Amino acid sequence: MSRFQGANALKRKRPGSASDALTDHDQAVLDVIRSKQDMGIYQRDIKREIHIKNGINLPDPAITKCLKSLVTKNLIKEVKNIQSRGKKHFISVDFEPSNEITGGAFYNEGSLDTEMIAQLRRLCWNHINGLQIATLEAVTEYINRTKVPKVQLSKQETAELIGALILDNEVMEVKSSGTGEFASIPVGKVCYKCISKRAHGAEPKVGAFASIPCGVCPRISYCTPDGIISPKTCVYYNKWLDF
Amino acid sequence: MVTQYGIKYAVHLITTHFGDLVAKVCECLLRRGPLTLQALVKFTELSSSQVKNSLLVLIQHNCVQAFLPEPGDHGDADKLNTQYIVLFDNIIHRWRFPKFLNIVSEKLDEQCVKLLEGLLQHGRLTLKQMSDRDRARLDQKEGEDVILDATRANLIKLLNARFVERCPAAEPVLAKPTEEESSARKRGPKSAKILEENETLEHRVMDAAAPSEALRFLLVTQTESAADGGLDESNTSSLKAGVKRKSDALESETESGAADEQVLLWRANFEEFMRRLRHEACIVNLRARLDDGAVIVLRAMLEATRSAEKKVKTEHSVPLSLNSIYEEVIKSVEGRNITFDRVRASLVQLSCPPFVKAINESYSIDFKKIIELAQSDEVESVVLKRYGSDACKMFRLLSNTGRFVETDKIADSTLIEKKETPMVLYKLWKDDYLHMEKLQLTGTRQSHFLLWKVKKNTIREHVLDEMFHAALNLNLRLAYEVEQEKELLSLSQDNRDKRLRKVKLLSQSQMKLDDAIMIFHDF
Ligand code: SF4
Numbered sequence: 155m156s157r158f159q160g161a162n163a164l165k166r167k168r169p170g171s172a173s174d175a176l177t178d179h180d181q182a183v184l185d186v187i188r189s190k191q192d193m194g195i196y197q198r199d200i201k202r203e204i205h206i207k208n209g210i211n212l213p214d215p216a217i218t219k220c221l222k223s224l225v226t227k228n229l230i231k232e233v234k235n236i237q238s239r240g241k242k243h244f245i246s247v248d249f250e251p252s253n254e255i256t257g258g259a260f261y262n263e264g265s266l267d268t269e270m271i272a273q274l275r276r277l278c279w280n281h282i283n284g285l286q287i288a289t290l291e292a293v294t295e296y297i298n299r300t301k302v303p304k305v306q307l308s309k310q311e312t313a314e315l316i317g318a319l320i321l322d323n324e325v326m327e328v329k330s331s332g333t334g335e336f337a338s339i340p341v342g343k344v345c346y347k348c349i350s351k352r353a354h355g356a357e358p359k360v361g362a363f364a365s366i367p368c369g370v371c372p373r374i375s376y377c378t379p380d381g382i383i384s385p386k387t388c389v390y391y392n393k394w395l396d397f
Numbered sequence: 398m399v400t401q402y403g404i405k406y407a408v409h410l411i412t413t414h415f416g417d418l419v420a421k422v423c424e425c426l427l428r429r430g431p432l433t434l435q436a437l438v439k440f441t442e443l444s445s446s447q448v449k450n451s452l453l454v455l456i457q458h459n460c461v462q463a464f465l466p467e468p469g470d471h472g473d474a475d476k477l478n479t480q481y482i483v484l485f486d487n488i489i490h491r492w493r494f495p496k497f498l499n500i501v502s503e504k505l506d507e508q509c510v511k512l513l514e515g516l517l518q519h520g521r522l523t524l525k526q527m528s529d530r531d532r533a534r535l536d537q538k539e540g541e542d543v544i545l546d547a548t549r550a551n552l553i554k555l556l557n558a559r560f561v562e563r564c565p566a567a568e569p570v571l572a573k574p575t576e577e578e579s580s581a582r583k584r585g586p587k588s589a590k591i592l593e594e595n596e597t598l599e600h601r602v603m604d605a606a607a608p609s610e611a612l613r614f615l616l617v618t619q620t621e622s623a624a625d626g627g628l629d630e631s632n633t634s635s636l637k638a639g640v641k642r643k644s645d646a647l648e649s650e651t652e653s654g655a656a657d658e659q660v661l662l663w664r665a666n667f668e669e670f671m672r673r674l675r676h677e678a679c680i681v682n683l684r685a686r687l688d689d690g691a692v693i694v695l696r697a698m699l700e701a702t703r704s705a706e707k708k709v710k711t712e713h714s715v716p717l718s719l720n721s722i723y724e725e726v727i728k729s730v731e732g733r734n735i736t737f738d739r740v741r742a743s744l745v746q747l748s749c750p751p752f753v754k755a756i757n758e759s760y761s762i763d764f765k766k767i768i769e770l771a772q773s774d775e776v777e778s779v780v781l782k783r784y785g786s787d788a789c790k791m792f793r794l795l796s797n798t799g800r801f802v803e804t805d806k807i808a809d810s811t812l813i814e815k816k817e818t819p820m821v822l823y824k825l826w827k828d829d830y831l832h833m834e835k836l837q838l839t840g841t842r843q844s845h846f847l848l849w850k851v852k853k854n855t856i857r858e859h860v861l862d863e864m865f866h867a868a869l870n871l872n873l874r875l876a877y878e879v880e881q882e883k884e885l886l887s888l889s890q891d892n893r894d895k896r897l898r899k900v901k902l903l904s905q906s907q908m909k910l911d912d913a914i915m916i917f918h919d920f
Contacts, residue, residue: 266814317810318812322786322790331749362909364783369782
């Protein structure tokens with residue numbers, strides 16, 4: 155079969171199949187997208203893939219047209235890829251996009267869902283605080299029961315939420331000693347505990363250095379006793395001492 | 398660790414306390430390391446008598462120590478002359494005198510506070526001088542002997558509590574450094590070398606000058622040296638030094654007690670005060686994290702082990718059994734009602750994160766860990782205020798892991814938007830809070846990655862230098878406000894109140910900032 159005929163053959167419609175109204179070009183594009191399963195593919199890369207697979211060069215406008223028709227027929231969908239949100243990325247409707255594409259449970263439309271994260275963090279904190287000592291399993295189960303996350307959270311994902319609370323110094327990681335408050339938890343298991351005396355979301359106590367102007371001053375390296383910027387003429391001090 | 402702004406701050410203190418000449422000599426020693434009198438004259442371009450007088454002031458106030466290098470140590474003839482080494486820490490301690498007095502007023506009576514006040518004010522005094530001061534202060538009617546006895550009794554109280562000590566030898570001969578010390582000196586980057594060498598040398602000089610542990614807190618009274626070696630607890634400071642104490646005591650008995658009172662010099666024991674302030678800082682830090690029970694237990698442990706500590710920067714307290722901790726706890730007012738089980742539970746609480754380490758049923762305080770946490774708190778607070786909460790989270794992540802982490806990984810672990818992460822990291826890097834390395838990969842699509850890391854030691858030094866800078870600025874601003882106040886005496890009551898509030902805020906901030914400096918520099 156000559157290359158010319160091949161290209162023609164692709165153009166011909168396939169009667170009687172499920173993708174009834176698909177042109178051969180549509181089909182070729184759909185095949186490529188399906189073959190990528192839950193990873194999907196960038197629009198830009200489709201051309202190259204078709205060339206490798208079918209040995210033909212489809213011009214860009216033709217591909218755009220195919221994509222449009224496939225989307226209309228509800229065979230593929232466009233998804234936001236967190237890696238590069240500007241580029242068009244397609245996936246077959248037969249698959250749910252993988253976490254690598256969507257970013258996982260904490261992403262919505264390719265960007266971090268900060269509102270939901272804040273809500274989930276509060277839930278985590280409340281639960282740990284209520285239990286006093288909590289295991290990862292207990293928190294995960296609780297969070298999923300609340301149905302706040304749009305998909306079920308894995309233990310890994312809950313651990314990420316708690317990790318962020320730890321980095322905010324609201325929760326700490328402790329190892330079970332098996333006695334006292336840990337009585338119901340096996341020895342050596344990692345658990346979580348709220349840092350007492352700190353309410354969720356409250357500002358931490360400001361350190362001595364950070365509570366004076368120089369501690370937060372962006373110009374400290376230019377400031378000298380008799381220079382243009384000096385403590386005597388300092389505007390930050392003026393403001394601070396202006397009762 | 399003495400930083401550039403540390404030196405400026407110290408010089409500023411000396412200038413305000415003793416004037417420009419003394420400050421000039423002091424600065425010269427701070428910048429160049431130990432020098433002889435001749436060298437000082439040369440470098441400062443002051444007259445020999447000016448330098449001599451300045452040195453005398455600095456020595457009197459325990460800011461400089463003279464020493465003789467061991468003959469034959471170097472061929473250099475210059476080295477055989479007396480050298481002078483500046484004691485940076487003791488200069489900075491001058492700011493802490495109110496804190497020291499506070500400690501004494503909590504433990505001892507008003508008379509002792511007055512005695513210590515005199516010592517702080519004059520640097521070093523003999524018993525006779527102290528008693529003369531008391532006489533001038535108190536009712537003139539009392540006889541000289543009565544007052545001397547009272548002063549002596551107070552001094553003994555202060556010695557027993559280790560708040561006062563015998564002054565070091567005036568001009569010790571320096572022994573050769575041990576191998577360990579000299580190898581320690583060779584390490585480290587060149588820039589920090591002068592400062593670092595001074596520190597090890599300072600230790601050696603101070604070790605050589607220090608009175609023996611047994612003599613350090615011992616006052617032999619006139620009556621005793623006359624009577625046959627009868628050491629009585631009531632008028633002699635007691636020591637737990639054991640056998641060594643006896644031989645030292647015997648030795649000192651050959652000196653005449655009466656002469657002692659005229660010549661033996663005493664001074665405030667900064668080490669003990671710093672130790673207590675360090676313990677207090679540990680308690681403050683713990684209180685922010687744990688409940689009262691844990692704090693009471695820690696306090697009791699500190700109380701029980703304090704006297705066993707050999708130096709201020711002790712890493713671990715001596716181990717205590719659960720029983721002895723409990724005994725100590727119930728001695729205190731707050732601990733009286735605490736049960737044995739509560740103490741046990743508090744110890745569990747204290748061991749995760751490990752503020753207290755349990756080894757074979759004994760418990761030991763991990764000072765290093767507590768101080769490190771306090772330092773992190775301070776640095777993180779600055780990062781939070783200067784760069785915001787996302788930056789602080791990233792900083793904590795890197796500081797906790799202690800190794801290089803890639804940009805995207807940082808975004809994932811902190812749950813922060815990927816495209817914002819590099820900008821925040823870049824800001825921290827630009828101000829020296831982070832260390833960054835580029836990783837070039839050939840063959841893959843993304844050809845380079847950025848890796849980030851927190852270098853704790855560099856940051857600690859950086860922040861300490863900024864804190865010294867800030868302390869200097871606070872001082873200058875305070876001086877400026879006080880100056881203004883003088884000019885504005887004619888002001889309305891309202892404005893004067895404002896002035897007073899300003900000055901108060903500034904002085905309070907000074908003390909608080911100094912607490913933070915101690916955490917980085919002294920503890
Ligand atoms: S005195 Fe003013 S300008 Fe100088 S470091 Fe402090 S806040 Fe900044």
